[in-house]
Amino acid sequence: MEAVIVIEHLYKRFGANVVLNDFSLEVGKEENVVVLGKSGSGKSVLIKCIIGLLRPDSGTIKVFGENIPDLNHEELDRMRTKIGFLFQGNALYDSMTVRENLEFSLRRHWIGFSQQKIDGLVMEALENVGLPHTVEMMPAELSGGMLKRVALARTMILQPEIILYDEPTTGLDPVTAREIDNLILKLQKKYHTSSIIITHDMNCVKNTADRVALLLDGKCYAQGKYDEFERSTDQHIKQFFE
Amino acid sequence: MKFTANIREFFGETGNLAEFTGRFFSIGIKPRFEIKELFNQCYLIGYKSLPLIALTGFIMGLVLTMQLRPSLVTYGVESQLPVMVGIAIVREIGPVITALIFAGKIASSIGAELGSMKVTEQIDAMEVGGTNPFKYLVATRVLATTMMLPVLTVMGDAICLFGAYIGVNIRSVTSFHLFFTQVFHSLSFGDLLPAFTKTFFFGFAIGIVGCYKGYNSTKGTQGVGNSANSAVVLSSVMIFLIDLLAVQFTDILGLN
Numbered sequence A: 001m002e003a004v005i006v007i008e009h010l011y012k013r014f015g016a017n018v019v020l021n022d023f024s025l026e027v028g029k030e031e032n033v034v035v036l037g038k039s040g041s042g043k044s045v046l047i048k049c050i051i052g053l054l055r056p057d058s059g060t061i062k063v064f065g066e067n068i069p070d071l072n073h074e075e076l077d078r079m080r081t082k083i084g085f086l087f088q089g090n091a092l093y094d095s096m097t098v099r100e101n102l103e104f105s106l107r108r109h110w111i112g113f114s115q116q117k118i119d120g121l122v123m124e125a126l127e128n129v130g131l132p133h134t135v136e137m138m139p140a141e142l143s144g145g146m147l148k149r150v151a152l153a154r155t156m157i158l159q160p161e162i163i164l165y166d167e168p169t170t171g172l173d174p175v176t177a178r179e180i181d182n183l184i185l186k187l188q189k190k191y192h193t194s195s196i197i198i199t200h201d202m203n204c205v206k207n208t209a210d211r212v213a214l215l216l217d218g219k220c221y222a223q224g225k226y227d228e229f230e231r232s233t234d235q236h237i238k239q240f241f242e
Numbered sequence B: 001m002k003f004t005a006n007i008r009e010f011f012g013e014t015g016n017l018a019e020f021t022g023r024f025f026s027i028g029i030k031p032r033f034e035i036k037e038l039f040n041q042c043y044l045i046g047y048k049s050l051p052l053i054a055l056t057g058f059i060m061g062l063v064l065t066m067q068l069r070p071s072l073v074t075y076g077v078e079s080q081l082p083v084m085v086g087i088a089i090v091r092e093i094g095p096v097i098t099a100l101i102f103a104g105k106i107a108s109s110i111g112a113e114l115g116s117m118k119v120t121e122q123i124d125a126m127e128v129g130g131t132n133p134f135k136y137l138v139a140t141r142v143l144a145t146t147m148m149l150p151v152l153t154v155m156g157d158a159i160c161l162f163g164a165y166i167g168v169n170i171r172s173v174t175s176f177h178l179f180f181t182q183v184f185h186s187l188s189f190g191d192l193l194p195a196f197t198k199t200f201f202f203g204f205a206i207g208i209v210g211c212y213k214g215y216n217s218t219k220g221t222q223g224v225g226n227s228a229n230s231a232v233v234l235s236s237v238m239i240f241l242i243d244l245l246a247v248q249f250t251d252i253l254g255l256n
């Protein structure tokens, strides 16, 4: 299988706090890789390095063959059009309506897009997450789960080839969480996306993962299929299934 | 040891602020410009500050005049009252008070706004979404404060002078025409130019300090509160420092 993300020997520390310590991982085309790890183990740091928000101390992150830390601003910007990023805390612009939030991601294409096309994309993205009626609302008027879904819609609106999800189902009721899982799968089929999904929700792992990787002590401690993880006798892996 | 650490922190902070300012000149004022957002900010920052500046300006003019009168009466130069207040208002009180009020209102709101955007990762989201947050958020706000404060100062001066006119008329009678003829007669180009020029620098300092503090906000409610607070404190101090430099500079140029 062709790999779209290849991470090799990644190191990242904040002062004395060593977060990533020789981390390596590959993600294939149209593959969903779930990254498991305890709180504070550096999962968010990992995907922020991939999108170029944080700079690793050393190591390579090849996305479509290009090493992210080597890219200059314009190249990184071009690369980011192909990558969607769902923030753990949603990061919706709270001074803008839902519509403006979604349109904002389309800004870089504004010159090329007609208003009709923009409206179409916005409504399609909101229908995907089942919230077309919120289009004129402010983020402050939405519930936590709705915010998450709007953030998801904003991530998906550009139909990126890679999506990095930081805890997509955390804080949602089981029903909505399963809807999100299905949405992730649906998008993977529809737009042929590859994704890294960070989550603690084992149901989400079960539903979405083609492969699971465990981040422990800054390394990729283990990886394999969900079933293999479930059957594993390793105590670090077993913890997640209790 | 604490003392040396403080000194180091002071210089570190100064260096960072200088670098931030450098970034404004290197990337903030290059195309593509965020014109729409710039106008939006000019409206929010300029227009919405007008009532506050008008109110404080009016009261300042009135109170200053009423308090100056007794001294002038003692020396028997009561007729010079419009001249005195005119010079005081146009050269110093108008620009500085307007800038301080503006700093209190705008530097804190910019600091808090950008601070909360920073800690909720909205700035990162913008970066990922392909909009340069420095251009979109910082450059527009700094340009808006730099352009709006001079306009507000001119309006503030006018209202302040009107307050002074009312103040003069409380104890004696002067016609509107006579009052303003006296005021403008006493003012020369050399009075107006430095006073007007320094307001651009005040506005720039307020915008850049507010953005800098917000952009470097630390996590949590306290972090955001601190950046709003220190934005006001630092920009107010900057206003006085710039004022001090300005008076030295005009002195050298012989405009005093």
Ligand SMILES: Nc1ncnc2c1ncn2[C@@H]1O[C@H](COP(=O)(O)OP(=O)(O)OP(=O)(O)O)[C@@H](O)[C@H]1O
Residues within 6 Å of the ligand: A014, A017, A019, A037, A038, A039, A040, A041, A042, A043, A044, A045, A046, A088
């Ligand atoms: N910008 C930063 N500056 C300093 N330290 C940081 C920064 N970002 C993260 N860290 C540190 O890196 C470590 C990993 O943080 P990270 O946010 O990646 O955890 P996480 O695995 O995503 O946890 P959670 O599941 O709770 O979200 C933490 O110890 C955190 O303190």
Ligand SMILES: [Mg+2]
Residues within 6 Å of the ligand: A043, A044, A045, A088, A166
């Ligand atoms: Mg995290």
